[in-house]
Amino acid sequence: xxxxxxxxxxxxxxxxxxxIIKGLDLEINGGEIHAIMGPNGTGKxxxxxxLMGHPKYEVTSGKVTFNGEDLxxxxxxxxxxxxxxxxxxxxxxxxxxxxxxxxxxxxxAKREEGDEISLMKFIRxxxxxxxxxxxxxxxxxxxxxxxxxxxxxxxxxxLQMMMLEPKLAILDEIDSGLDIDAxxxxxxxxxxxxNPDFGCLIITHYQRLLNYITPDKVHVMMQGRIVKSGGPELxxxxxxxxxxxxxxxxxxxxxxxxxxx
Amino acid sequence: xxxxxSLRFDKDYVTGFSNSRxxxxxxxxxxxQALELAQELPMPKPDKTKIDKWNFTEFxxxxxxxxxxxxxxxxxxxxxxxxxxEAKNVLVIHNGTPVYFALEESVKxxxxxxxxxxxxxxxHEDLVKKYFMKAVAVDENxxxxxxxxxxxxxxxxxxxxxxxxxxxxxxVYYQDDEAAIFNHVIVAAEDNSSVTYxxxxxxxxxxxxxxxxxxxxxxxxxxxxxxxxAVDNLAKGMTTYVNRRGRAEKDARIEWALGQFNDGNTVSDxxxxxxxxxxxxDTKTVTIxxxxxxxxxxxxxxxxxxxxxxxxxxxxxxxxxxxxxxNGITKIEHGATKxxxxxxxxxxxxxxxxxxxxxPILLIDEDDVTAxxxxxxxxxxxxxxxxxxxxxxxxxEAERLIIHGFLAPVVSQMPLESVKNRLxxxxxxxxx
Numbered sequence: 001x002x003x004x005x006x007x008x009x010x011x012x013x014x015x016x017x018x019x020i021i022k023g024l025d026l027e028i029n030g031g032e033i034h035a036i037m038g039p040n041g042t043g044k045x046x047x048x049x050x051l052m053g054h055p056k057y058e059v060t061s062g063k064v065t066f067n068g069e070d071l072x073x074x075x076x077x078x079x080x081x082x083x084x085x086x087x088x089x090x091x092x093x094x095x096x097x098x099x100x101x102x103x104x105x106x107x108x109a110k111r112e113e114g115d116e117i118s119l120m121k122f123i124r125x126x127x128x129x130x131x132x133x134x135x136x137x138x139x140x141x142x143x144x145x146x147x148x149x150x151x152x153x154x155x156x157x158x159l160q161m162m163m164l165e166p167k168l169a170i171l172d173e174i175d176s177g178l179d180i181d182a183x184x185x186x187x188x189x190x191x192x193x194x195n196p197d198f199g200c201l202i203i204t205h206y207q208r209l210l211n212y213i214t215p216d217k218v219h220v221m222m223q224g225r226i227v228k229s230g231g232p233e234l235x236x237x238x239x240x241x242x243x244x245x246x247x248x249x250x251x252x253x254x255x256x257x258x259x260x261x
Numbered sequence: 262x263x264x265x266x267s268l269r270f271d272k273d274y275v276t277g278f279s280n281s282r283x284x285x286x287x288x289x290x291x292x293x294q295a296l297e298l299a300q301e302l303p304m305p306k307p308d309k310t311k312i313d314k315w316n317f318t319e320f321x322x323x324x325x326x327x328x329x330x331x332x333x334x335x336x337x338x339x340x341x342x343x344x345x346x347e348a349k350n351v352l353v354i355h356n357g358t359p360v361y362f363a364l365e366e367s368v369k370x371x372x373x374x375x376x377x378x379x380x381x382x383x384x385h386e387d388l389v390k391k392y393f394m395k396a397v398a399v400d401e402n403x404x405x406x407x408x409x410x411x412x413x414x415x416x417x418x419x420x421x422x423x424x425x426x427x428x429x430x431x432x433v434y435y436q437d438d439e440a441a442i443f444n445h446v447i448v449a450a451e452d453n454s455s456v457t458y459x460x461x462x463x464x465x466x467x468x469x470x471x472x473x474x475x476x477x478x479x480x481x482x483x484x485x486x487x488x489x490x491a492v493d494n495l496a497k498g499m500t501t502y503v504n505r506r507g508r509a510e511k512d513a514r515i516e517w518a519l520g521q522f523n524d525g526n527t528v529s530d531x532x533x534x535x536x537x538x539x540x541x542x543d544t545k546t547v548t549i550x551x552x553x554x555x556x557x558x559x560x561x562x563x564x565x566x567x568x569x570x571x572x573x574x575x576x577x578x579x580x581x582x583x584x585x586x587x588n589g590i591t592k593i594e595h596g597a598t599k600x601x602x603x604x605x606x607x608x609x610x611x612x613x614x615x616x617x618x619x620x621p622i623l624l625i626d627e628d629d630v631t632a633x634x635x636x637x638x639x640x641x642x643x644x645x646x647x648x649x650x651x652x653x654x655x656x657x658e659a660e661r662l663i664i665h666g667f668l669a670p671v672v673s674q675m676p677l678e679s680v681k682n683r684l685x686x687x688x689x690x691x692x693x
Contacts, residue, residue, distance in 0.1 A: 094649070
């Protein structure tokens with residue numbers, strides 16, 4: 001396995017003809033953890049959804065390559081097959097499909113026909129990862145996200161990430177709605193994945209998750225683009241001083257994008 | 262295609278057909294009366310589906326199968342009934358001919374009668390006479406009349422008073438000829454008896470225009486319990502009329518578990534009359550429509566008795582250009598105090614061109630009752646698809662998972678493990 005590379009150049013994304021991402025550049029390599037921070041409504045989640053291929057978001061221009069391949073040319077499942085993963089802020093509930101069945105289908109989707117993961121091996125892996133995330137094993141047999149609390153859904157997203165072993169994971173506000181214990185568990189999951197063949201993009205508007213997962217690079221997003229980048233110290237300053245100093249520095253009055261006045 | 266209103270089967274034909282099978286006089290008489298009615302009566306008018314261009318009257322009537330030993334049964338059939346050790350009580354009818362039959366001595370010894378309908382009409386004339394075309398009336402409309410005039414064979418299951426059978430009684434109706442299926446089933450459970458009957462319809466004719474005209478009549482005596490499982494899997498060439506009707510006496514219970522997976526146009530009527538006080542019925546249906554097929558499903562319960570309870574649960578998936586109408590009807594009659602009726606119809610459409618319509622209807626002529634209904638018709642949720650596909654699952658596989666998930670709440674509640682497994686199998690094949 002080679003180290004992954006995600007390269008975003010001058011990306012523009014619209015939803016219902018309203019431009020949300022307005023020329024964004026970013027490069028993530030294997031072994032790196034990036035954090036994109038920013039207040040609400042600045043286009044962070046739009047970026048993550050567009051990268052995964054959400055049907056509502058339209059990429060109007062720009063280029064995204066993943067390990068040298070044109071990501072934007074791929075279907076959603078092909079992006080996942082290539083090794084991209086998105087832990088969603090609001091995962092869908094799917095009735096009638098158990099978590100375990102779903103995960104097994106997802107794992108087998110990446111494998112050749114006839115080379116499906118054995119049931120025993122799958123269960124062993126699943127048990128191990130669920131223990132790691134301090135999840136009750138009963139979750140394996142519940143319908144996918146149905147009736148899960150916010151925190152349970154987030155853990156479940158991390159569980160999927162650990163089971164699917166992507167090359168690059170985007171975590172979209174994985175920390176929202178989590179108490180401190182759950183936050184630690186989620187961080188434990190991400191840290192477990194950390195290695196030179198894995199890249200990660202954490203999207204958040206709080207610094208607190210970054211207390212447990214130390215990012216290599218921190219970016220601030222406003223008005224649909226990255227306006228400032230730095231190291232972990234940037235996140236700490238944001239935590240201490242908020243975003244106003246950046247707005248002042250850059251002469252930004254309204255940091256949001258595409259919002260109705 | 263235009264359909265002639267005059268039938269090509271006349272009195273001579275029906276007389277000859279009946280004679281060739283050495284049927285008792287009363288049956289031949291009934292056939293001839295039914296034939297006359299079939300010429301006069303109008304077609305049924307299923308709500309919201311136009312069937313006047315559907316062919317129910319032009320078909321090849323007769324075909325034959327050859328009796329076989331168990332291991333000579335087609336693999337498809339064996340897959341349905343299990344191994345010879347498992348399939349202890351089973352009737353297989355191939356192209357209208359009983360070709361395989363097994364019934365345990367211990368079942369026979371309790372006075373249970375299980376045989377093909379033609380044999381029953383000769384050997385248990387009085388019983389057949391008592392039940393045949395009694396739940397479904399010959400003169401209801403043209404199709405039951407035509408059915409009575411031309412029925413080929415079927416099954417007759419009679420369970421005496423107080424006999425409780427634990428092992429299911431099975432039947433497979435298998436057609437690999439282009440001829441029509443005119444099959445008739447009678448399940449009569451006397452007072453305080455209990456029985457489970459499971460049937461599978463299979464056919465292979467995809468191309469030639471043919472007809473299935475099927476009637477089932479279920480009689481549950483006081484305190485009796487009948488579980489009726491059916492998986493219909495008729496090929497595209499069949500235009501199907503299927504009428505499954507139940508009558509529940511005092512404290513009787515009829516549970517229907519129906520998997521309706523025909524590939525051709527289908528009109529299905531599943532009606533239960535809760536005659537006696539304290540009677541109960543529950544009708545669960547799953548269906549998948551695909552291709553260009555049009556279907557109309559009626560699930561209907563009449564509460565006549567006091568304290569009677571009726572439940573309808575239907576989940577349908579429409580793919581491709583398929584369209585289906587689901588009519589759920591709960592009719593609580595005057596005097597049926599403390600009765601309860603409940604129904605849920607849910608339809609999931611997978612493509613822009615698929616059509617589904619759920620019509621829950623409550624008709625209540627009594628004040629002192631409770632009733633409720635829920636219905637939903639919707640397209641597949643694009644966010645669910647996105648979510649599943651974002652884990653590397655292909656579009657087709659994601660659809661497959663969502664369909665299984667959508668049908669699972671009904672399938673998982675089916676009263677029989679064998680029916681459940683069979684449903685999952687057929688669903689699997691249909692969604693691939």
